Amino acid sequence: MEILRMKHIKKSFDGLEVLKDISISVEEGEVLAIIGPSGSGKSTIMRCAVMLETIDGGEIEYIGGKAAWTDAAGKVQYADHAALKEIRRDYGMVFQNFQLFPHYSVLKNVMDAPLRVQKRERSEVEKEARALLEKMGLADKADAYPYQLSGGQQQRVSIARALAMNPKILFFDEPTSALDPELTGDILRVIKNLAAEHMTMVIVTHEMNFAKNVADKIIFMEHGVILSEGTPEEVFDESNARLQEFLGRYEAD
Amino acid sequence: MSTAMIFQQLAGGMLKSISIFCWTLLFSLPLGFLIAFGRMSKVKIFGRFRIIRGITKLYIDIMRGTPLMLQLMVVFYGPFFLWGADIGGFRYPAIIIAFSINYAAYFAEIYRSGIESMPKGQYEAAEVLGYTKAQTFIHIILPQVIKRVLPAVTNEMVTLVKDTSLAFSLAYMEMFTIAKQIAAKETTFVPFAVAAVFYFIFNWIVSTGMTKVEEKLNYYR
Ligand SMILES: Nc1ncnc2c1ncn2[C@@H]1O[C@H](COP(=O)(O)OP(=O)(O)OP(=O)(O)O)[C@@H](O)[C@H]1O
Ligand SMILES: [Mg+2]
Numbered sequence: 095m096e097i098l099r100m101k102h103i104k105k106s107f108d109g110l111e112v113l114k115d116i117s118i119s120v121e122e123g124e125v126l127a128i129i130g131p132s133g134s135g136k137s138t139i140m141r142c143a144v145m146l147e148t149i150d151g152g153e154i155e156y157i158g159g160k161a162a163w164t165d166a167a168g169k170v171q172y173a174d175h176a177a178l179k180e181i182r183r184d185y186g187m188v189f190q191n192f193q194l195f196p197h198y199s200v201l202k203n204v205m206d207a208p209l210r211v212q213k214r215e216r217s218e219v220e221k222e223a224r225a226l227l228e229k230m231g232l233a234d235k236a237d238a239y240p241y242q243l244s245g246g247q248q249q250r251v252s253i254a255r256a257l258a259m260n261p262k263i264l265f266f267d268e269p270t271s272a273l274d275p276e277l278t279g280d281i282l283r284v285i286k287n288l289a290a291e292h293m294t295m296v297i298v299t300h301e302m303n304f305a306k307n308v309a310d311k312i313i314f315m316e317h318g319v320i321l322s323e324g325t326p327e328e329v330f331d332e333s334n335a336r337l338q339e340f341l342g343r344y345e346a347d
Numbered sequence: 348m349s350t351a352m353i354f355q356q357l358a359g360g361m362l363k364s365i366s367i368f369c370w371t372l373l374f375s376l377p378l379g380f381l382i383a384f385g386r387m388s389k390v391k392i393f394g395r396f397r398i399i400r401g402i403t404k405l406y407i408d409i410m411r412g413t414p415l416m417l418q419l420m421v422v423f424y425g426p427f428f429l430w431g432a433d434i435g436g437f438r439y440p441a442i443i444i445a446f447s448i449n450y451a452a453y454f455a456e457i458y459r460s461g462i463e464s465m466p467k468g469q470y471e472a473a474e475v476l477g478y479t480k481a482q483t484f485i486h487i488i489l490p491q492v493i494k495r496v497l498p499a500v501t502n503e504m505v506t507l508v509k510d511t512s513l514a515f516s517l518a519y520m521e522m523f524t525i526a527k528q529i530a531a532k533e534t535t536f537v538p539f540a541v542a543a544v545f546y547f548i549f550n551w552i553v554s555t556g557m558t559k560v561e562e563k564l565n566y567y568r
Contacts, residue, residue: 187475193466211482240567241568
């Protein structure tokens with residue numbers, strides 16, 4: 095069952111074509127890793143998927159419905175407000191620099207959207223939020239404020255915040271690149287555990303070994319196109335000259 | 348006239364100064380938000396002119412670019428010169444209106460810079476979580492903006508305490524106007540000394556109070 099399908103996505107920023115015909119599909123329970131050099135459009139495709147950017151062409155469809163499509167005249171149409179609101183329930187996102195709400199305690203960060211947006215019952219939300227914090231190893235930090243936490247802890251709170259909405263698919267845009275190297279392992283472990291629970295995820299990452307280990311499918315992007323795509327074994331194949339060059343340059347950094 | 352009597356006469360004026368201060372804040376603090384929104388409006392006419400933005404920008408420039416004393420005169424005497432209106436009982440409302448629209452312009456610029464200093468990521472995180480635009484502003488953005496602008500707002504409040512004395516230009520019997528009259532009639536410096544102490548204590552209370560509020564908001568960073 096497909097959770098997300100993006101077809102022939104095009105996106106330009108003032109004349110600069112950043113995405114040229116990108117198609118992606120994500121099956122339920124699948125982990126997709128997107129890799130590629132800086133500026134290749136990885137963040138942009140993800141931001142299009144979660145509708146923080148509007149596409150210039152193509153189609154976005156979630157399991158809950160069609161979010162955007164291109165009409166016969168070549169013009170992109172988005173679903174109406176109510177439909178988009180419904181579709182937004184399908185996904186969550188974890189940002190590179192966490193974007194926790196600094197004026198809310200850790201617990202409130204996790205509970206606020208389920209209460210305010212989903213209008214769920216408080217006692218049930220709190221129970222679930224505490225369980226999520228427990229799972230993230232942050233049970234004792236429920237009453238702390240984000241500034242009192244390390245980057246790794248903040249990122250785990252933001253993962254808990256996203257999970258509290260019970261999304262069908264979770265997007266991560268370089269979830270470890272704002273962290274000190276010794277803290278990245280923490281986050282990667284959390285994501286790996288989610289993968290073991292068959293959480294559907296799309297992860298933009300520069301951690302090649304992690305991508306190889308955790309992903310079911312890898313997409314290698316450059317200059318707004320997909321250069322290669324497949325299982326980790328297929329994509330990291332020795333004969334893939336362009337990828338080998340990228341990896342070589344990457345390891346040289 | 349004894350010092351006690353001078354003080355007694357001044358006391359009534361003090362209350363009026365305090366009331367100018369309070370009413371001005373009551374109106375200008377929220378009005379500033381309205382103007383700040385206008386200043387950031389993206390509404391266009393003819394597909395290119397940002398009409399609301401232009402109007403509010405002009406308003407702010409006029410309010411900040413001309414003397415408050417002049418604005419007091421315009422607001423008070425304006426209705427008479429324009430329509431021959433009877434402005435007899437209009438003195439006090441005119442003062443409140445002039446102060447409020449003037450301070451709202453300053454507050455608007457403070458709010459605007461506060462709102463614009465908020466990282467885009469906070470809006471984006473809220474949007475992906477499904478908050479509506481109104482929920483995002485009221486629950487996520489506004490509390491953080493208030494914390495950010497508090498020191499600048501305190502500065503304006505301290506200035507406002509001193510600016511209340513400008514009401515003397517409309518011969519309104521606030522503290523400073525009375526002090527001047529007594530000083531002239533009795534050829535004594537005492538009322539000015541009392542006035543100085545009054546403004547000083549008033550401001551001390553204002554800034555101490557605001558520091559308390561700032562400390563209250565220091566539970567997060
Ligand atoms: N809002 C924007 N306005 C203009 N140009 C943009 C905008 N967002 C991205 N770009 C441009 O689009 C291109 C792709 O950016 P994107 O952030 O998707 O790359 P990326 O693959 O995520 O890179 P990185 O690995 O550095 O995060 C870049 O050239 C970038 O400068
Ligand atoms: Mg990026």
